[in-house]
Amino acid sequence: MFQIRLQVFSYLRRKEGHAVDIALLGNGTVAKGLISHLQSQKNKGCELFSIRHILLKPDESLPDPVFTSSIDTILNDKDVSIVVEAMGGRHPAFEYLKAAILSKKHVVTSNKELVSFHGAELARLAQENQVAFFFSAAVGGGIPLLAYLRDTAQQETILEITGILNGTTNFILDAMTRRNLDFKDALYQAQKLGYAEADPTNDVEGFDLLYKLRIASCVAFGQWIDKESIARLPLHTIAAGDIEFFRKRDMTIRYLVNTLRNDNGFVATIQPTAVSSNGISAQIQRNNNLFLCRSDRSGEQILVGQGAGALPTAGNIHRDLQRISKGERMMINGAEPTLSADNGKLALRYYIRLSPFAAEMFPMEKVTETFETDLGVVLITHPVSVTWMFDRIDELRVIDARIFVCAIQTVKEGE
Ligand code: HSE
Numbered sequence: 001m002f003q004i005r006l007q008v009f010s011y012l013r014r015k016e017g018h019a020v021d022i023a024l025l026g027n028g029t030v031a032k033g034l035i036s037h038l039q040s041q042k043n044k045g046c047e048l049f050s051i052r053h054i055l056l057k058p059d060e061s062l063p064d065p066v067f068t069s070s071i072d073t074i075l076n077d078k079d080v081s082i083v084v085e086a087m088g089g090r091h092p093a094f095e096y097l098k099a100a101i102l103s104k105k106h107v108v109t110s111n112k113e114l115v116s117f118h119g120a121e122l123a124r125l126a127q128e129n130q131v132a133f134f135f136s137a138a139v140g141g142g143i144p145l146l147a148y149l150r151d152t153a154q155q156e157t158i159l160e161i162t163g164i165l166n167g168t169t170n171f172i173l174d175a176m177t178r179r180n181l182d183f184k185d186a187l188y189q190a191q192k193l194g195y196a197e198a199d200p201t202n203d204v205e206g207f208d209l210l211y212k213l214r215i216a217s218c219v220a221f222g223q224w225i226d227k228e229s230i231a232r233l234p235l236h237t238i239a240a241g242d243i244e245f246f247r248k249r250d251m252t253i254r255y256l257v258n259t260l261r262n263d264n265g266f267v268a269t270i271q272p273t274a275v276s277s278n279g280i281s282a283q284i285q286r287n288n289n290l291f292l293c294r295s296d297r298s299g300e301q302i303l304v305g306q307g308a309g310a311l312p313t314a315g316n317i318h319r320d321l322q323r324i325s326k327g328e329r330m331m332i333n334g335a336e337p338t339l340s341a342d343n344g345k346l347a348l349r350y351y352i353r354l355s356p357f358a359a360e361m362f363p364m365e366k367v368t369e370t371f372e373t374d375l376g377v378v379l380i381t382h383p384v385s386v387t388w389m390f391d392r393i394d395e396l397r398v399i400d401a402r403i404f405v406c407a408i409q410t411v412k413e414g415e
Pocket of ligand 1: 140141165166167168169195196197203208307308309
């Protein structure tokens with residue numbers, strides 16, 4: 001009943017020319033992007049949403065009455081029907097969104113860490129309280145990939161999702177490949193351009209990708225994948241020599257995520273991967289993202305675009321606001337089980353660059369080629385089980401912390 005009243009009420013307000021009042025938590029890059037985006041809508045004469053409060057940190061000064069440092073002001077304001085979280089971090093974002101849901105407000109967030117850790121609980125609470133919970137901008141910035149997955153999963157069986165979902169590391173790999181920059185200089189440039197996370201460890205060690213892969217997989221497959229079971233290789237030990245090694249073989253390194261449905265459940269990986277230089281992943285330049293979804297009826301669909309940045313991300317948040325306005329409520333249903341990925345059945349070839357001492361510890365029966373390089377020894381393996389390989393890497397990393405490992409993609413016909 002409450003739901004119907006709310007929908008009729010928002011409809012009447014819009015009919016009378018009133019915008020829906022929202023509150024914005026945070027005033028950083030994404031929040032400023034949304035403010036600018038909503039202003040541009042207003043300038044065009046189609047103001048559907050109006051910002052009533054912006055929550056700042058307690059120590060920030062409040063230059064205008066729209067700003068507040070009290071979450072209670074927002075929670076107690078009956079006119080606020082949607083709370084948009086763009087603060088980042090898990091706390092207090094989680095507590096604030098929980099309180100907003102319990103105050104019967106719809107919630108939208110762009111915070112991938114929050115959704116990865118607390119999405120299941122927020123979705124369940126939102127369902128119990130009959131309010132909306134949307135997070136389209138949490139993965140892929142401005143690319144409408146979660147909405148695509150949600151709509152496709154309602155009609156088809158999704159078999160695989162894969163792609164480049166971190167702009168910072170793609171910028172780094174592209175700069176190392178096309179401009180011969182070293183890793184440090186490329187990372188510095190990405191930071192200066194505002195692509196990297198506050199702590200770039202999340203980008204270069206794959207935690208940002210871990211959050212994104214879990215969220216996209218949940219929307220696509222209706223199941224959360226246990227984060228410990230996702231096979232994740234970091235990127236940050238890569239060197240110019242590794243790029244050069246593959247360049248000579250017409251291959252390019254990209255940092256790929258992949259979830260593959262099989263008879264046993266799922267394979268889930270985050271790995272630097274050598275791909276054909278003629279393939280589509282190798283063409284993705286600068287901080288762009290690529291997302292591929294393979295489903296049983298539509299086959300492969302690919303989305304490419306800006307996976308970060310204030311304005312594209314604001315576009316995805318705005319589309320969530322519009323969904324809520326039209327009466328849509330959920331991206332996930334709040335009852336998804338958690339299961340472990342089983343990477344034992346997937347076999348891949350690997351490139352391992354390590355010190356000569358560490359190389360001696362590697363089982364040579366798994367090696368097809370060995371090279372002596374300026375950076376150390378390079379081993380190319382036969383196809384080996386991903387689980388087996390990750391156990392070996394854990395052992396080798398104790399001996400050589402600078403080891404660099406990347407998967408080698410089998411080149412498909414036509415690439
Ligand atoms: N640091 C992230 C990236 C921001 O580079 O993709 C967008 O999630």
